[in-house]
């Protein structure tokens with residue numbers, strides 16, 4: 001679960017989302033609910049690039065549904081938050097990114113991180129600390145991985161230990177043994193690790209390597225080689241660091257990195273038939289005013305100030321009017337809306353026309369990833385049999401992806417790129433599901449009072 005309710009789709013709780021200008025007038029409110037789905041979370045404040053400066057955390061929501069018979073079991077749980085790290089405040093970097101000349105003289109070049117962290121600890125300029133896991137030998141550990149960063153995709157691996165992927169964004173998958181897992185921003189995976197290495201010293205690097213494909217300029221002193229330590233409890237020296245410097249691999253000959261197209265849900269889940277289609281085109285480009293901004297269907301989103309689309313939908317409902325018509329529409333203040341006031345099965349056909357990759361994230365739902373491919377979508381076959389359901393999908397440069405979801409969760413749900421710089425420059429639209437029902441939600445008075453107070457210029 002990202003954004004406090006992103007991937008634990010929870011009905012009737014839309015107003016608990018802390019997204020500025022959409023659900024709340026200013027995002028102070030964080031509250032997590034329980035779920036009957038397997039999931040865990042990182043809590044963040046989604047106000048501009050705030051989480052880049054460290055406003056994030058993780059929590060695990062345990063399922064009430066049992067895993068299918070025969071699914072692997074494990075002895076212990078561990079959690080790893082991997083992240084890129086910026087030494088300057090995000091407000092400073094964002095201003096440079098959005099300036100006419102860009103951060104490095106080329107408008108559109110995203111700020112690159114100085115370093116990274118693994119559970120809050122990282123290394124830079126020859127110094128730093130290593131997060132340490134002390135593990136018992138001959139056990140199975142489930143490690144829950146979260147990329148809580150802003151920009152960089154991360155390659156996660158443990159020296160001399162293969163990883164068995166069993167879960168992606170809350171969906172259990174058939175066990176898949178790999179040498180490393182690539183985690184794009186906001187994605188989550190679970191891997192099983194067997195602590196059965198016969199290596200005598202029993203101390204191994206955990207690697208959380210920042211992938212640099214999207215980095216467009218060199219930053220002096222940048223460290224992308226972020227590490228932690230996994231130490232067997234019977235290791236002879238309780239303080240020694242691992243000896244290996246270069247990655248020795250997983251200790252299994254010719255084991256490959258994870259390929260997301262090979263992730264198969266452990267419980268078959270046939271998607272319903274599509275009833276609506278929306279084509280979403282993602283671009284980043286210079287405007288006539290020489291601002292390099294991000295666009296979905298030529299609209300660059302900006303948060304409303306001192307009000308929210310949620311309040312507009314609510315107030316329209318109370319007046320027996322409507323805020324936005326059914327279908328795709330543009331509402332005042334660059335608010336691109338997809339509105340469905342009945343339960344529909346929606347296909348979002350995403351065409352990425354940009355030379356960058358975009359980790360797209362849908363709130364309030366766990367969509368089916370129906371298909372992906374290079375170029376634009378022009379009717380290629382989809383996986384109608386057993387597609388993976390996940391809420392954060394990387395749409396690589398010049399490629400298409402189709403996400404299918406059901407509009408059965410009343411509220412305003414963000415669909416956006418989770419790259420902090422792209423989101424802050426406008427790559428977001430809103431799914432306005434069942435507005436007639438949204439208007440009837442029992443909103444805490446504190447939220448309404450807060451919006452009213454902001455309108456009157458008072459900060460509460």
Ligand SMILES: [Cu+2]
Pocket residue numbers: 357358359417418419422423427
């Ligand atoms: Cu993006």
